[in-house]
Amino acid sequence: xxxxxxxxxxxxxxxxxxxxxxxxxxxxxxxxxxxxxxxxxxxxxxxxxxxxxxxxxxxxxxxxxxxxxxxxxxxxxxxxxxxxxxxxxxxxxxxxxxxxxxxxxxxxxxxxxxxxxxxxxxxxxxxxxxxxxxxxxxxxxxxxxxxxxxxxxxxxxxxxxxxxxxxxxxxxxxxxxxxxxxxxxxxxx
Numbered sequence: 001x002x003x004x005x006x007x008x009x010x011x012x013x014x015x016x017x018x019x020x021x022x023x024x025x026x027x028x029x030x031x032x033x034x035x036x037x038x039x040x041x042x043x044x045x046x047x048x049x050x051x052x053x054x055x056x057x058x059x060x061x062x063x064x065x066x067x068x069x070x071x072x073x074x075x076x077x078x079x080x081x082x083x084x085x086x087x088x089x090x091x092x093x094x095x096x097x098x099x100x101x102x103x104x105x106x107x108x109x110x111x112x113x114x115x116x117x118x119x120x121x122x123x124x125x126x127x128x129x130x131x132x133x134x135x136x137x138x139x140x141x142x143x144x145x146x147x148x149x150x151x152x153x154x155x156x157x158x159x160x161x162x163x164x165x166x167x168x169x170x171x172x173x174x175x176x177x178x179x180x181x182x183x184x185x186x187x188x189x
Contacts, residue, residue, distance in 0.1 A: 049157030058115025088118030
């Protein structure tokens with residue numbers, strides 16, 4: 001009898017990798033073969049975002065906006081209208097291209113403003129997982145993106161590549177002597 005059970009189990013395993021129990025779990029959305037998600041990438045954006053850099057006013061001239069972008073460490077700055085509503089982001093690249101176009105066409109009579117150059121990047125919200133922010137950051141210009149509230153109306157923070165890397169490397173290794181031997185101990189910051 002035991003031999004028959006072993007042969008049946010081996011034959012079943014040869015035909016399919018699933019058992020009746022693993023199939024039931026998979027139907028309920030639990031995949032035992034899938035590796036568990038990295039807990040560092042499941043953190044919320046609100047946990048790692050930085051303060052909003054000094055925003056540009058939508059009516060700001062192209063020259064003034066490009067000067068502020070040159071001084072910014074992010075390569076992109078948020079744009080707000082006169083009422084403080086979020087209008088998008090202006091990148092240093094967009095400002096440089098607009099300055100070049102203005103010089104070539106001689107469009108000094110109607111120079112563009114920061115609001116005219118503002119682009120709406122893929123929105124990041126405070127409740128999104130860090131994995132989503134990382135994907136969006138790698139596909140956009142500049143080194144940072146604005147973070148909006150859950151209703152996507154109020155600018156609440158800024159996420160940079162550096163902030164994501166700091167979150168991914170939160171566990172640092174510290175050498176601590178113990179009984180004459182050094183051990184690596186993982187600590188969180």
